[in-house]
Amino acid sequence: MNKIILLITLSMLYFFMPGLHAQEADGGLPGYFLNLGMGARALAMGRAFVAEADDSNSVYWNPAGLARLKTNEITLSHYNLFEGTGYDCFTYAKPLTDKFSCGMGFIRLYSGKIDETNAANQVTMNTFDEKNTAYFVSGSLLIFKNLYAGASLKSVQKSFYFVTSNWTGADIAVLYDFSEKLSIGINAQNIICTGNSGVPLNIKTGLSYLLLDKKLRLTADTDKTNTRSFKYHTGLEFMLNKYLSLRGGWDDYNISAGFGAKLNNFRIDYAALNHPLAISSRVTLAFEFGNTPKPLKETQVSLEIPKEETIQIKKEKIQDYEIEVNTIKEIPTAIYHLFKEKTISVINLQIKNNSANETRFIVKYGLGAEKYEEIKEINIAGLEKISVNLTPLLTQDEIRRIEVVPTISNVFIEVQKVTGDTARTIYKQYYPVTLLPYDQFIPQLTDAKNETFNLLETLVSWATYNDRSLCEVLTKASDRGALLNPPVKIIGFQAPNVFTRRPFDDRLLEQKEKDYLAQIELLYNTLKDDYKITYLNQPVAYGDSQRIKLPYFVLQNKGNCIELSLLFASLLESIEMDPILVIFPDDKHATVGWKVNGEGRETCAILETNVFGEDFGKVYEKGKLLIEQYGLQAEFTDTVPFDETGTYKKGTSVIIYDLKKLRNRIPPSPYIPR
Incomplete structure (x- = not known):
């Protein structure tokens, strides 16, 4: 891809080098009449049309x-030349798919009647004429985003008096749209020829650029054969409104001008070309018909869509507007409530208004089999293109009913164009989408606008301190703690004397750490003894996603490292301790910990989750070993330098999340028991 772009760019620079041109005629060369060109629009723009080619004259x-x-599109052209000489053209082009088009063309140059003379140079009663004809068959393919490739095969015949000659040739071309404003192109004409014709290779290169809100188009071309020097062409086209355009050009030392007028599907182009003998006129009539071909991918319809509602597409012709729709392929419903905050797009709709007038559109869209219909109105200024990102409604009740991995559903979108008081549907289509259940985690997601999001931090939403079923654990822990000697109270960050003395925490950091650890040991032993919680490595994966059980479900079963970490973090957060979640990406491991503030420091400790079910002392000591193994002693004995989002990364081996800070952006999951 980069090599192709580089080749085009270098060719453009080479052909536009100053001081290399000379004005030389093509007359007399085989196939010279082909240099007269096709289409009055291109001729009015000084024959600078290689990068602008966008109609059937592109053949x-x-x-x-x-x-x-x-x-x-069909075009018919007639050019009046001199002394009864005429030049006619016919072209036809048809898009077969949204990526491939074909075309054909015919050119005829014919002279007026020529008197026959004998050997004595006396005029006889006979006349004859000269005829040159050419037939084109062409094809073009969109091969990569904005890169187009095409080729033309042509058969050429020349007859003069009783002598006839024939030859065939081929043209190969590329065209690249760098942006909506800038395009470049190359056409290698006669790169292959047969019949010993001696037809010269002709290399045409050009660029096109839009200015003034895309109302002014500037073009520049050069062409060079192996028998003459460079010729240079420049052109401009100014769109006065959607019906009328003015054109002008400089055609290798000759000035050209013209206009184009359009009404519905008909267009007339006129060009006046300067010539040393006189000014000649060129006229082209064009007619457009047929609908825009459907993209091949749009025929792949979800099985959940009723048959009568599939393939109901109607697009207005491209001269008025263009519509492009992209949709997300997979939706993790566990974090669907975060999509808008994270600007994750489910539907990306792009509408280009090619007319000069402001146009109003109504967009209807929805997600899921129940087809909730949401409506958005859009006003688009003339010659403007907008991109709209849509996130359809998906209710919590619908999400709770999604249990199968994967669940196939669909998104639908309908676009209506408003004219006066009437709204007419111009686009309607359904797109398949995969829905993942609310307990399915995905670490990375690419949305409809082709933007990739890192979703690792959304693990925090599985820490559900808002789940009332956790109250039972806290109650049992409190009862257990009352029987200890000395008793241990489940009071979170507060000092044990807060209810009996003045509410001022004057504990030293060491005492705080001791009080925290006593409560955490109490919670752990309650889970181990009363709920038989142990570590079990049983991940359920689908593609790049993994099922992560919510805490209330882990209480009824065993859990893996991330599930146990999130359960314990939920309990700590529910008693207003400050939990941390520690991820070791290289080892695909996770642990849970907590922060303690005091004396200008913020110390941390963690528990090793893959030995849950063992004595608390072993779980705690294993956590210390992890801290040493990953070189976290300095951070955990002083202060972990979390960023403003609540994240700290140590190389690629450790990621630590501060749940309290992350809560500003990531609330707990709403899919807890009711």
Whole structure:
């Protein structure tokens, strides 16, 4: 891809080097009449059309441009030359899919009647004429995003008096749209020829650029054969409104001008070309018909869509507007409530208004089999393109009913164009989408606008301190603690004397750490003894996603390292301790810990979750070993330098999340027991 772009760019720079041109005629060369060109629009723009090719005349100027067409097109051209000489052209192009188009063309140059003379140079009663004809068959393919490739095969015949000659040739071309404003193109004409014709290779290169809110188009071309020097062409086109355009050009030392007028599907182009003999006129009539071909991928319809509602597509012709829709492929419903805050797009709709007038559109969209219909109105200024990101409604009740991995559903979108008081549907389509259940975690997601999001921090939403079923654990821990000697109270960060003395925490950091550890040991032993919680490595994966049980479900079963960490973090957060979640990506491991503030420091400790079920002392000591193994002693004995989001990364081996800070952006999961 990069090599192709580099080749085009270097060719452009080479052909536009100053001081290399000379004005030389093509007359007399085989196939010279082909240099007269096709289409009055291109001729009025000084023949600078290689990068602008976007109609059926592309079969001559740049066959790669045929793939830009969205509707069928026929053109007829007639040019009055001199002394009864005429030049006629016919072209036809048809888009077969949204990526491939084909076309054909015909050119005829014919002279007026020529008197026959004998050997004595006396005029006889006979006359004859000269005829040159060419037939084109072309194809074009969108091969990568904005890169087009095309080729034309042509058969050429010349007859003069009783002598006839024939030859065939091929043109190969590419065209690349760097942006909506800038395009470049190359057309290698006669790169292959047969019949010993001596037809010279002609290399055409060009660029096109839009200015003034895309109302002014500037073009520049050069062409070079192996028998003459460079010729240079420049052109401009100014769109006065959606019906009328003015054009002008400089055609290798000759000035050209013209206009284009359009009404519905009909277009007339006129060009006046300067010539040393006189000014000649060129006229082209064009007619567009047929609908825009459907993209091949749009025929893949979800099984949940009723048959009568599939393939109901109607697009207005490209001269008025263009519509492009992209949708997300997979939705992790566990964090669907976070999509808007994270700007994750389910539907990306792009509408380009090619007219000069502001246009109003109504967009209807929805997600799921129940087809909730949401409506959005959009006003688009003339010659403007907008991109809209949509997140359809998906209720919590719908999400709770999703149990199968994967669940196939669909998103739908309908676009209506408003004219006066009437709204007409111009686009309606359904797209398949995979829904993941609310307990399925995915670490990374690419949305409809092709933006990739790192979702690792959304693990925090599985820490559900809002789950009332955890109250039973705290009650049992409190009862157990009352029987200890000395008793241990479940009071979180508060000092034990807060209810009996003045509410001022004057404990030293060491005492705080001791009080925290006593409560954490009490919670752990309650889980181990009363709920038989132990570590079990039993991840359930689908693709890149993994099922992570919510805490209330882990209480009824065993859990893996991340599930046990989130359960314990939920308990700590529910008693207003400050939990931390420690991820070791390289080892695919997770642990839970807590912070203690005091004396200008913020110390941390962790528990090793893969030995849950063992005595608390072993779990705690294993946590200390992890701290040493990953070189976290300095951070955990002083202060972990969390960023403003509540995240700390040590290289690629450790990621630590401060749940209290992350809660500003990531609330606990709403899918807890009711």
